[in-house]
Amino acid sequence: MSVLIRVEEKAFGIADKRTVVLDDIHLDINDGEFLTIIGPSGCGKSTLLKIAAGLDTEYTGSVNIHGREVKKPGISQGFIFQEHRLFPWLTVEQNIAADLNLRDPDVKAKVQELIDIVRLTGNEKAYPVELSGGMSQRVAIARALLREPEVLLLDEPFGALDAFTRKHLQDVLIDIRQQKKITMILVTHDIDESIYLGTQLAILRAKPGRLQRWLPIELPFPRNRTDTSFQYLRQKVLEEFEKTEHSAYTEGAGI
């Protein structure tokens, strides 16, 4: 097992305003797997990812990556935020290098390689304001990859992008995973995306966030959304989704 996430409980607020957002979630992810986490809004999927990254440490449980306990954020847990979060005063290549020195030929070569991988060749000297949303997010991905993370965590990274750009970035991500063999965990609310990208799928239910279903996706890459097997899986996930919604309604009925 490469990534072990154990969240006994995660709650926000105190005393009578306390709400449990995550309850008893265990995730074990093997090296090289691509786990997609999907769930209704408010199920705590983004919180779960922040816990995995070490960005949120106020919970009971533990996160282990290759036997090392994660207690604070760091480069071994690469994190892609929902927004690109590039430094506006740095160019594309400077953003990717960030605290590393671009004058170092080794760094320079790696940065250039990643720029090519995320298909941004020719935009090395551009500032973030000159980039589209999709391009910016690709820079953010390259920035995380340069640090050779053990696991790449992506928090709804394509949520704000249009359908064409999203599809393109999903393919970029599949490329990267095949080239770099990096374990990835991606949080999304898009069922198609979760099936298109994942080798494993975790469906969460809300209030409190619990693991509803763990589903392996054994379709070969590249995947085709119009395939019957893809559509079959989609149907299956939708059914699980309806179950979570149903339970949310019945549990919420007492309030």
Next chain:
Amino acid sequence: MKTAAYVGVSGQEKTAKVKKTRTIPPWLKGFVVPIIMLALWQYAGSAGLISETVLPTPLAILASFYELAVSGELADNMKISIARAAGGFLLGGGLGLLFGILVGFSRKTESYLDPSLQMLRTVPHLSVTPLFILWFGFDELSKVLLIALGAFFPIYINTFLGIRSVDAKLFDVARVLEFGWHHQITRLILPAALPNILLGVRLSLGIAWLGLVVAELMGSSAGVGYMIMDARQFSQTEKVFVGIIIFAVVGKLTDSFVRLLERKLLKWRSSFQGTN
């Protein structure tokens, strides 16, 4: 039919108007009013409508300027004035930057220092002029310190503000990328605070200039302010005008310089630049 004809006419009028305005470049438009004013002024003076000692004509001011420039008097006085302003600005602005960074970085220094500094800030800095003369005499020191006092606060406040308004989301990024404190300052905080710092520099320069004028008018034996006071005693009004114009021009030039610096250093910004 009627409406159609009407629309046709108004359409033609519009295009004609657009063409007309396009013949005058925008940068020239700003000159129209001053040139008319100057012409009227020159005419009123030449025709003897206004006394020379009250309002010398533009040409007389120009002649005086030429005279002062040729004799070297103007350059000497300007050198001294600029040295005072620069000295005061560097001292006050430098300290403002330093304190702004210190207070901006740590809540602890903020709670110790900021209340006192904010209290001092409410004192109009020119009101302490008599005190500075008592303490430091009529020499250069009191002048430079007066300028420094004025230049301190805009940079202090804007640096502090700039550092505190760095996007917290980018701090998360810095944590994820494991930035050391050194990179956190050079790659994140200072660049993010730079727009504010440069605004502080501009405001400080303006105040330094104001402090200079007051310090020199108050009592000095050289400088543009002294030149003005000296000319006033001998009713050389045109010389007074030259001094005032020099203050205005140098003030504008330094401001333009900082704006140029802003454009160079902040080219990554895409904020709203105003409409035409």
